[in-house]
Amino acid sequence: MRALTWQGTHNVRVDTVPDPQIVNPRDAIIAVSSTAICGSDLHLYDGVIPGMMPGDILGHEFMGEVVETGPDSSLMKGQRVVVPFGISCGKCFFCSHHEYSACSNSNPVDKQDLSAALYGHAMSGLFGYSHLTGGYSGGQAEYVRVPFSDVGPIVVPDGLEDDQVLFLSDILPTGWMAAKNADIEPDDTVAVWGCGPVGLFAIQAALVMGAARVIAIDHWPHRLELARQLGADIINFRESNVLEALMEMSGGLGIDAVIDAVGMEAHGFAIENLFDIAKQKLSYGADRATALREALLAVRRCGKVSIPGVYGGMADKFPLGAVMQKGLQVRTGQTHVQAFMGELLEKIEDGTLDTTFLISHRLPLEEAPRGYRSFHDNQNEWTKVVLKTGMNSLH
Amino acid sequence: MQTENEVSRRPRNVTALFVALAFTVGAAGAAGITAFRRNKQRQRQGDDAPGYTARRNFRQYEVSGRTVTIARPREELYAFWRDFENLPKFMENVEKVRRTGPNDRAIWTIKAPGRTTVDVETEIVREEAGHFMAWRSLPGSDIDTEGRVAFEDAPGQRGTRVTALIAYKPPGGKLGKVIARMLQREPEVQARHDLKRFKMLMETGEIATSARRRDEAGDADSTRRHVQPEEA
Numbered sequence: 001m002r003a004l005t006w007q008g009t010h011n012v013r014v015d016t017v018p019d020p021q022i023v024n025p026r027d028a029i030i031a032v033s034s035t036a037i038c039g040s041d042l043h044l045y046d047g048v049i050p051g052m053m054p055g056d057i058l059g060h061e062f063m064g065e066v067v068e069t070g071p072d073s074s075l076m077k078g079q080r081v082v083v084p085f086g087i088s089c090g091k092c093f094f095c096s097h098h099e100y101s102a103c104s105n106s107n108p109v110d111k112q113d114l115s116a117a118l119y120g121h122a123m124s125g126l127f128g129y130s131h132l133t134g135g136y137s138g139g140q141a142e143y144v145r146v147p148f149s150d151v152g153p154i155v156v157p158d159g160l161e162d163d164q165v166l167f168l169s170d171i172l173p174t175g176w177m178a179a180k181n182a183d184i185e186p187d188d189t190v191a192v193w194g195c196g197p198v199g200l201f202a203i204q205a206a207l208v209m210g211a212a213r214v215i216a217i218d219h220w221p222h223r224l225e226l227a228r229q230l231g232a233d234i235i236n237f238r239e240s241n242v243l244e245a246l247m248e249m250s251g252g253l254g255i256d257a258v259i260d261a262v263g264m265e266a267h268g269f270a271i272e273n274l275f276d277i278a279k280q281k282l283s284y285g286a287d288r289a290t291a292l293r294e295a296l297l298a299v300r301r302c303g304k305v306s307i308p309g310v311y312g313g314m315a316d317k318f319p320l321g322a323v324m325q326k327g328l329q330v331r332t333g334q335t336h337v338q339a340f341m342g343e344l345l346e347k348i349e350d351g352t353l354d355t356t357f358l359i360s361h362r363l364p365l366e367e368a369p370r371g372y373r374s375f376h377d378n379q380n381e382w383t384k385v386v387l388k389t390g391m392n393s394l395h
Numbered sequence: 396m397q398t399e400n401e402v403s404r405r406p407r408n409v410t411a412l413f414v415a416l417a418f419t420v421g422a423a424g425a426a427g428i429t430a431f432r433r434n435k436q437r438q439r440q441g442d443d444a445p446g447y448t449a450r451r452n453f454r455q456y457e458v459s460g461r462t463v464t465i466a467r468p469r470e471e472l473y474a475f476w477r478d479f480e481n482l483p484k485f486m487e488n489v490e491k492v493r494r495t496g497p498n499d500r501a502i503w504t505i506k507a508p509g510r511t512t513v514d515v516e517t518e519i520v521r522e523e524a525g526h527f528m529a530w531r532s533l534p535g536s537d538i539d540t541e542g543r544v545a546f547e548d549a550p551g552q553r554g555t556r557v558t559a560l561i562a563y564k565p566p567g568g569k570l571g572k573v574i575a576r577m578l579q580r581e582p583e584v585q586a587r588h589d590l591k592r593f594k595m596l597m598e599t600g601e602i603a604t605s606a607r608r609r610d611e612a613g614d615a616d617s618t619r620r621h622v623q624p625e626e627a
């Protein structure tokens with residue numbers, strides 16, 4: 001099959017590799033129709049996440065048709081499914097509490113030690129996201145082996161286009177959980193840092209949940225414009241003093257709920273040279289490091305803090321005093337995708353949620369390397385890249 | 396007390412083989428766990444931590460222990476483990492276990508360096524059905540080891556806490572040297588990994604692997620070298 005493989009920093013290519021097979025009883029094989037490049041894939045592209053090996057297949061946002069099933073899979077050949085980015089067994093303590101992204105059993109045992117050493121407990125398995133999270137082959141390929149296929153994939157009706165449902169795999173539930181974690185109430189003023197796909201979906205979710213006002217913060221004009229079209233007010237941090245503006249826009253009370261959809265993924269999963277990487281990123285990624293601190297200062301006393309942005313290492317100069325003295329609630333975590341997929345599919349079907357507005361580019365899988373390069377170099381216009389296996393290459 | 400303890404509690408340079416042996420084998424005497432229990436009692440005067448987490452030694456025996464919580468009924472887990480022929484399904488270094496006759500004796504075939512194997516014969520020395528079993532290697536074995544595993548109900552609906560405890564005396568002689576040279580990982584790492592695989596198998600019916608094809612399963616990651624990313 002053809003698959004997008006990681007070869008090194010800023011070096012990805014489409015290769016021919018052996019097709020996947022059913023390995024475990026609950027597996028299924030999916031023939032991918034659409035798959036997206038995630039903002040977090042850029043950190044693999046940048047080479048800042050350890051545990052990558054040349055030849056690893058990337059991609060954790062994908063959907064397609066079931067073409068083969070193991071004896072214990074509940075799926076049937078021919079079904080059209082969207083697959084969550086996280087792999088969950090459905091049976092462990094966490095899965096039974098619908099905390100799917102904390103699954104105990106999806107990261108292979110020999111891959112668990114590094115993240116356990118860093119966090120006290122091992123991470124769960126993820127598709128296409130380094131050997132720290134299992135070394136699973138990802139979805140930017142013609143076929144994918146999907147473990148625990150009776151738990152993760154959701155069957156989608158034929159009446160919905162791929163582009164409408166693809167983001168159920170990651171960014172739509174991630175934005176939704178971000179708003180849920182902010183406990184949004186009807187009169188709330190909500191501020192969202194970062195108008196990437198997750199930030200935009202968090203804005204949309206906050207509005208659906210009844211927030212009185214949502215304020216979006218970014219510096220890319222096109223991304224801010226998308227936020228405005230969703231119904232948010234916008235602040236360009238290159239043009240305005242964010243803290244002062246937020247205080248004024250909330251009538252001096254402070255923001256009720258803040259959502260950091262920026263994160264510092266570049267610190268992510270760094271086990272070796274943790275402090276060096278952290279320092280390095282703080283110096284060149286100062287805007288990004290600033291987002292969470294700014295959110296913690298902007299939120300009102302006894303306010304709510306939600307962090308969907310990915311952090312992996314240790315934060316320097318974290319305003320813990322603000323958290324304690326203002327009595328803040330802080331909630332975060334990898335998304336429990338399986339817990340939200342059904343509810344969100346209904347909201348797509350009834351038109352409550354739009355998912356296609358942020359797609360800026362559709363490319364054949366064969367052109368994935370160009371997609372990575374452009375998404376990386378031109379964030380203003382390349383907001384979301386969807387790769388199609390059935391599309392003919394124009395180049 | 397310190398002076399009689401020549402070997403540190405935590406195995407330093409011993410291997411997976413040892414652990415597997417420990418799980419499987421048993422040897423000459425019960426001195427290891429006896430020493431462990433004696434120390435555990437002393438430890439208890441200080442705090443409530445499990446004895447095997449103590450910062451102290453157990454005479455010449457290496458002792459390691461691990462607990463895992465498994466969301467399955469205690470009786471089911473006990474019965475699966477009690478059938479020793481099941482153990483190779485989740486113990487990485489145990490190739491097979493074959494019953495040999497009276498007193499629940501069994502021969503464990505353990506993977507050894509250079510694609511060879513070592514056979515160790517064990518017997519069950521104590522058990523309480525549904526709760527506890529202990530085994531040890533028979534006298535004359537190359538490695539003096541014993542193990543026990545206990546199953547207790549976890550609070551509420553959480554299933555069962557499974558605690559495995561392994562004690563062994565590092566072997567001398569030619570075999571000891573071979574093993575010491577080959578062993579890279581601490582036995583308690585192997586014990587932890589084996590218990591996690593046991594949990595996976597009992598909770599999910601399978602053991603997670605990221606292998607894309609069946610012929611990669613098992614050694615999917617030993618065939619490629621990990622590459623560290625370049626600094627950005």
